[in-house]
Amino acid sequence: MTSTSYSSRTGDQPIGVAVLGMGNVGTEVVRILRDRADDLKARVGAPVVIRGIAVRRIEIDRGVPEELLTTDADALVARDDVDIVVEVIGGIEKPRSLILAALNSGKSVVTANKALLADYTGEIAEAAERTRADLYFEAAVAGAIPVVRPLMQSLAGDKVNRVVGIVNGTTNFILSAMAATGAGYEESLAEASRLGYAEADPTADVEGYDAAAKAAILASLAFHTRVTAADVYREGISNVTAEDLATAKALDCTVKLLALCERVSDEDGKERISVRVYPALLPLSHPLARVDGAFNAVVVEAEAAGRLMFYGQGAGGAPTASAVMGDLVMAARNKFYGGRGPGESTYAKLPIAPMGDTPTRYHVNMEVADRPGVLSGVAAEFSKRGVSISTVRQEGAGEGARLVVVTHIAAESALAETVAALAELEFEVIVKSVLRLEGTEE
Ligand SMILES: NC(=O)c1ccc[n+]([C@@H]2O[C@H](COP(=O)([O-])OP(=O)(O)OC[C@H]3O[C@@H](n4cnc5c(N)ncnc54)[C@H](O)[C@@H]3O)[C@@H](O)[C@H]2O)c1
Ligand SMILES: N[C@@H](CCO)C(=O)O
Numbered sequence: 001m002t003s004t005s006y007s008s009r010t011g012d013q014p015i016g017v018a019v020l021g022m023g024n025v026g027t028e029v030v031r032i033l034r035d036r037a038d039d040l041k042a043r044v045g046a047p048v049v050i051r052g053i054a055v056r057r058i059e060i061d062r063g064v065p066e067e068l069l070t071t072d073a074d075a076l077v078a079r080d081d082v083d084i085v086v087e088v089i090g091g092i093e094k095p096r097s098l099i100l101a102a103l104n105s106g107k108s109v110v111t112a113n114k115a116l117l118a119d120y121t122g123e124i125a126e127a128a129e130r131t132r133a134d135l136y137f138e139a140a141v142a143g144a145i146p147v148v149r150p151l152m153q154s155l156a157g158d159k160v161n162r163v164v165g166i167v168n169g170t171t172n173f174i175l176s177a178m179a180a181t182g183a184g185y186e187e188s189l190a191e192a193s194r195l196g197y198a199e200a201d202p203t204a205d206v207e208g209y210d211a212a213a214k215a216a217i218l219a220s221l222a223f224h225t226r227v228t229a230a231d232v233y234r235e236g237i238s239n240v241t242a243e244d245l246a247t248a249k250a251l252d253c254t255v256k257l258l259a260l261c262e263r264v265s266d267e268d269g270k271e272r273i274s275v276r277v278y279p280a281l282l283p284l285s286h287p288l289a290r291v292d293g294a295f296n297a298v299v300v301e302a303e304a305a306g307r308l309m310f311y312g313q314g315a316g317g318a319p320t321a322s323a324v325m326g327d328l329v330m331a332a333r334n335k336f337y338g339g340r341g342p343g344e345s346t347y348a349k350l351p352i353a354p355m356g357d358t359p360t361r362y363h364v365n366m367e368v369a370d371r372p373g374v375l376s377g378v379a380a381e382f383s384k385r386g387v388s389i390s391t392v393r394q395e396g397a398g399e400g401a402r403l404v405v406v407t408h409i410a411a412e413s414a415l416a417e418t419v420a421a422l423a424e425l426e427f428e429v430i431v432k433s434v435l436r437l438e439g440t441e442e
């Protein structure tokens with residue numbers, strides 16, 4: 001006979017919450033907790049009460065009673081009247097020890113910290129399993145957009161084959177501004193920081209680390225396999241030029257920083273997973289091409305469900321707080337009624353495919369001398385390595401003519417070898433840029 005555990009709480013006993021960090025996200029979480037206290041009580045079954053808010057400096061006026069503020073996050077987490085810990089500090093070491101302390105003592109944790117989850121997913125998930133504590137992190141991927149819960153729960157009975165998304169608001173904001181108005185990279189980044197989208201260190205955004213952490217989380221959920229940030233191939237947007245965007249426009253494409261998670265087969269037909277983040281050309285007809293500004297979108301392809309698309313605000317204090325609050329209500333209900341949210345699922349343990357085996361299409365932009373034999377010489381280098389050419393376009397004539405080759409699907413390693421060989425040709429070929437082309441079938 002199985003036993004069922006019910007909470008012994010009554011509706012008079014509040015659920016105690018500790019909020020760690022009062023920056024962009026924490027400020028909005030605290031505001032909603034205070035402004036919506038009656039609704040939250042009705043939705044949970046018991047009052048949800050802030051026991052304390054950990055901040056770095058008390059003296060700043062934050063519009064909350066001063067007695068709620070503390071600089072001692074460890075002591076706040078350890079309080080007996082704290083049932084749920086909301087971590088919105090960011091960073092790695094401090095939140096790691098606070099989250100582990102909370103989980104080890106059976107407290108529920110809600111976090112928006114994708115960097116931490118992607119690096120320490122094993123340690124944190126195992127701590128939650130040991131004490132059967134709740135660990136919720138909807139805000140960690142694509143801000144307000146429900147995507148963690150759909151993968152973990154709604155699609156738990158389906159087989160997910162592919163997840164492709166724009167999951168970083170800052171870089172999407174920058175690329176959209178550069179494409180639409182020709183705005184500069186630096187000024188767009190400064191604006192994204194001012195609007196509260198960028199990480200404390202925006203290198204995490206522009207170099208793709210933030211998107212890679214989110215890709216690791218998405219792939220873990222989609223493929224029931226533990227994937228960490230180190231498993232994700234990553235390129236950021238710092239090398240994307242105004243010329244790349246102009247090229248994209250001429251091809252009826254745009255450039256987006258994509259997170260791609262997919263099942264791929266090795267030569268023996270065994271299943272592996274490929275998880276990667278890079279800027280890529282995307283046809284304007286693709287649904288992700290129309291996602292602009294700090295908006296994010298995630299397309300999930302599942303065997304029975306087919307294609308699903310999730311779209312919305314992927315960054316910013318209030319949208320992210322919405323996702324945190326959804327998790328907080330879940331965790332509070334579990335405290336009140338008993339029961340537990342879903343834990344980590346890693347049973348499939350699929351291997352990660354090396355980046356060199358990853359199949360993609362490429363757009364190769366070359367400067368060449370327009371002389372007899374050059375085009376056939378270039379084409380020969382592609383065909384020698386099994387990289388099939390889809391289209392070739394020449395622009396200009398004489399020295400410095402442009403040759404633009406678009407390939408069919410080829411392995412990353414074959415393309416890299418081709419580019420290296422082109423540089424060795426006796427006639428002059430300068431590869432100006434190589435952009436991957438996603439969102440097409442061939
Ligand atoms: N801003 C967003 O759009 C967004 C979206 C999704 C997820 N996130 C994640 O949410 C987390 C918070 O992001 P944010 O934008 O609010 O960051 P933020 O830098 O605005 O806020 C963090 C706050 O925590 C405080 N803090 C740092 N160390 C502390 C400590 N030891 N004790 C108490 N307070 C401490 C800082 O002073 C700061 O006020 C990060 O993990 C981030 O990756 C942010
Ligand atoms: N810095 C992140 C915040 C949301 O996770 C972004 O720009 O998407």
Ligand code: NA
Binds near residue numbers: 138139140143144147
């Ligand atoms: Na989300």
